[in-house]
Amino acid sequence: MLSNSKKVLIIGSGIGGLSTGIILAKLGYDVRILEKNRRAGGLLRSYTRDGFECETGVHYLGSLAKGQILDTFFTYLGVKEGIPVSRMGTNGVIDRYLFNATESNPLKFDLPEGFDAFEANLHEGFPRDTKCIQSVVAHIRDTSKQLHNLDLLFGTDNDFSLLDQAEPYGEILDSLGCSPGLRSVLAMASSWIGVAVGDCPAYYHNMALASYLSSSWRLDISGAAMADVFAKRFQNLGGTIQTGSEIDKIIVQNRIVEGVELISGERVDADIVIGAIHPQMVLKMLPDGAVKPSYRHRIQKLQNTHSIFSVHASVDATVHPEKPYNIYNVDTDPAGNITDLKFYQIRKSGRQEKSLLSILTSGHDEKWTPWKESKSGRRGNEYNSLKRDCAEQLLEEAAGVLGNFSNLKLLDVATPLTLRDWMNSPDGSTYGVLRSTGQTLATALLNRTAVKGLYLAGQNVLAPGVIGTIMGSFSTVKLILGPENFIKNVSL
Numbered sequence: 001m002l003s004n005s006k007k008v009l010i011i012g013s014g015i016g017g018l019s020t021g022i023i024l025a026k027l028g029y030d031v032r033i034l035e036k037n038r039r040a041g042g043l044l045r046s047y048t049r050d051g052f053e054c055e056t057g058v059h060y061l062g063s064l065a066k067g068q069i070l071d072t073f074f075t076y077l078g079v080k081e082g083i084p085v086s087r088m089g090t091n092g093v094i095d096r097y098l099f100n101a102t103e104s105n106p107l108k109f110d111l112p113e114g115f116d117a118f119e120a121n122l123h124e125g126f127p128r129d130t131k132c133i134q135s136v137v138a139h140i141r142d143t144s145k146q147l148h149n150l151d152l153l154f155g156t157d158n159d160f161s162l163l164d165q166a167e168p169y170g171e172i173l174d175s176l177g178c179s180p181g182l183r184s185v186l187a188m189a190s191s192w193i194g195v196a197v198g199d200c201p202a203y204y205h206n207m208a209l210a211s212y213l214s215s216s217w218r219l220d221i222s223g224a225a226m227a228d229v230f231a232k233r234f235q236n237l238g239g240t241i242q243t244g245s246e247i248d249k250i251i252v253q254n255r256i257v258e259g260v261e262l263i264s265g266e267r268v269d270a271d272i273v274i275g276a277i278h279p280q281m282v283l284k285m286l287p288d289g290a291v292k293p294s295y296r297h298r299i300q301k302l303q304n305t306h307s308i309f310s311v312h313a314s315v316d317a318t319v320h321p322e323k324p325y326n327i328y329n330v331d332t333d334p335a336g337n338i339t340d341l342k343f344y345q346i347r348k349s350g351r352q353e354k355s356l357l358s359i360l361t362s363g364h365d366e367k368w369t370p371w372k373e374s375k376s377g378r379r380g381n382e383y384n385s386l387k388r389d390c391a392e393q394l395l396e397e398a399a400g401v402l403g404n405f406s407n408l409k410l411l412d413v414a415t416p417l418t419l420r421d422w423m424n425s426p427d428g429s430t431y432g433v434l435r436s437t438g439q440t441l442a443t444a445l446l447n448r449t450a451v452k453g454l455y456l457a458g459q460n461v462l463a464p465g466v467i468g469t470i471m472g473s474f475s476t477v478k479l480i481l482g483p484e485n486f487i488k489n490v491s492l
């Protein structure tokens, strides 16, 4: 433990804020998290509708088998025992991709657990792509080793050895002569982080795919219970969480951070402030002149990932029992690029006779623009009926794929504006900053700011998803401690 009495204040209690808080509290820092919502957890936190627990930002997790990256993280953070999970893919399928046919597409592809099984399924589906498959799978295997070895945090050459593979994945596939059908299967992994395959840096694609191929898991508890495990662990280490406390301003004098001011006007002093929220939101909290115009410009210009539209409904469990795998219903263009997709999950609910159907798809922001200035719960009838129409259309399409639903009851519908207002994410962006090849430089080192003592954490600093966000937390702590102190004090 480092002996210091530095006061740290973290803005936001998502998994980014909570995991950064746990690491720093373990290291002996005095940490306080301020959260605008009534409960801690951010996107981790599920919510209850009509007695059913609806998930928000955790539908499945990768790499929780012993010694894999998320297992290592959860063990270090001290939350592993409190988060029971079930392994997916034991019947051979983690995800089933159903492609809406174009001439060049397969109709179905099953993503299995394990690299050998994945390679075998690819060869079976695309017998003419032998060379391309060998090459892409070899890279994914390499990335997997680097991922589980934590090279990004402890790499000896430099922190960015993984980042050698910065080429757009789509260009790599083109150079390998990949068929459109194979491209559409491989393109799924970049869509998980909200980037089109043509613009996705190869290492992001490979990391995302490797993390789920290594092993995939579903929570046996709700997202809210997982959030509580993180929050309790942080509090047991001496950290404090203050909910219902929206931060309005970051106080800066002579480019040194001094603390924050809440919407209520309350001032909280701190030696270190960490914004575990979107960098554009942090920027809005800074006084004029706190950062150079070039930094302000860079952050303001960052492009973000698309938003999301989600539907939760209860269905008859005898007709639709839990499916042990996820289903993606995918539209592609003739070149094999994904143009739209719907994610379906059918899980047990708390009630024996009912299953919970969850659908996620892209948000189509333009539909919701008329209500851009409105607040949650006050958007009016027209908005509510558009929401309902969109949900019903999605449910009808889902019935075409999954079979008719008997006794379906719509539980909840969330639009991009819901996510925007709940998380304070710009325009409801799902995964924050777009990790495209066009933004590689602009998104590098996002946890470092131009203000002394002010850092960023959360999904925006390194990568989205539970693994990417926690990795970002470690990298922010590394920045605060300095690489030598980090290696000396943080052993994973």
Ligand SMILES: Cc1cc2nc3c(=O)[nH]c(=O)nc-3n(C[C@H](O)[C@H](O)[C@H](O)COP(=O)(O)OP(=O)(O)OC[C@H]3O[C@@H](n4cnc5c(N)ncnc54)[C@H](O)[C@@H]3O)c2cc1C
Pocket: 011, 012, 013, 014, 015, 016, 017, 034, 035, 036, 037, 040, 041, 042, 043, 044, 056, 057, 058, 059, 060, 061, 062, 245, 246, 247, 248, 276, 277, 281, 308, 310, 360, 422, 423, 424, 430, 431, 457, 458, 459, 460, 464, 465, 466, 467, 469
């Ligand atoms: C629909 C959806 C499905 C997903 N599915 C998966 C999945 O299956 N597996 C996976 O690994 N990842 C998934 N993800 C991604 C994952 O949930 C996120 O990458 C991760 O939870 C982000 O955590 P975070 O801490 O960066 O942000 P958040 O969870 O957004 O936390 C930010 C917190 O800051 C608070 N806040 C914002 N502004 C202020 C302020 N001014 N003052 C105080 N508090 C503030 C917010 O209220 C929030 O609690 C999904 C995401 C979405 C949206």
